[in-house]
Amino acid sequence: MSSRPQLSRRNLLRGSAVALGAGLSGVALAGTASASDFYNPFAGYPISDGWAEHVARGSLGGIDYPMSVGTTLPACGGGTVTNNPNNGTGGYTVTIAHPNGYRSQYLHLSGFLLANGTVVSAGAAVGLSGGAAGAPGSGSSTGPHCHWHMINPSGTRINPLEFLGGGGGGGLPKTSTEQDGIPGPIFWKRVQNWVRIDAGYTGPIDGAPGPNTYAAMQRYLAAHHGYGGPADGDPGPNTYAALQRLAAQHGYTGPIDGEMGPNSWRGVARFVNQNRFD
The missing domain is CATH 2.70.70.10 (Glucose Permease (Domain IIA))
Incomplete structure (x- = not known):
């Protein structure tokens, strides 16, 4: 049985505040950004x-x-x-x-x-x-x-x-979560770009998901994958069960039990690795 990440509203808000503080720190220090900080x-x-x-x-x-x-x-x-x-x-x-x-x-x-x-x-x-x-x-x-x-x-x-770089499109790189089943910053940047395009998310593409990212994801899952709970930015088993139903359309074959593990995340990664989310 795979384990679901322990994501409480308090932890989400704390993580969002830390990410915001880190972002403001980066902006305040002249000369700290490089091309890799852009897309x-x-x-x-x-x-x-x-x-x-x-x-x-x-x-x-x-x-x-x-x-x-x-x-x-x-x-x-x-x-x-x-x-x-x-x-x-x-x-x-x-x-x-x-x-x-x-x-x-x-x-x-x-x-x-x-x-x-x-x-x-x-x-x-x-x-x-x-x-x-x-x-x-x-x-x-x-x-x-x-x-x-x-x-x-x-x-x-x-x-x-x-x-x-190179005159190309310069979009987001593909996430390795499709291979290793571990969601990291690139995975979450692609998730944020997905919900920006499909669910009205207007926050930063910073790879640090917070309540606004999760609320937008819940809105999408409610419209397309049977999520029946509130779009409150506080994901639980019902949110993750709907996310597994999305993953099932992209190669996930495990149970729809609301317990996210590597195979569940791989399915979601195959979805967000589509070129339209670059």
């Missing part, structure tokens, strides 16, 4: 206008991702948020100043979500996409999308996909 939050969207196309027509560069107006925009890395409602052709713009001296900018927004000076972790929602021609905040945009670029410490605009 591409738009890896699931096509690119409508790439870096080379921007430069070829005289732009300083950027990557355009088409998406519906009002789509939540997650921070690609931790830092301090500044909103600019008057960024010329860029329209409403969010800037995230990262602790390594780099900045990330999202242009053509339809709205801001945070106050100036807010410190965020990677994955936190920082704004809403826009870009509809002529709409407030759209600037020179002719269609709904988010424009993303980064600025290095010297003030030069750079390709964020190159910063992330």
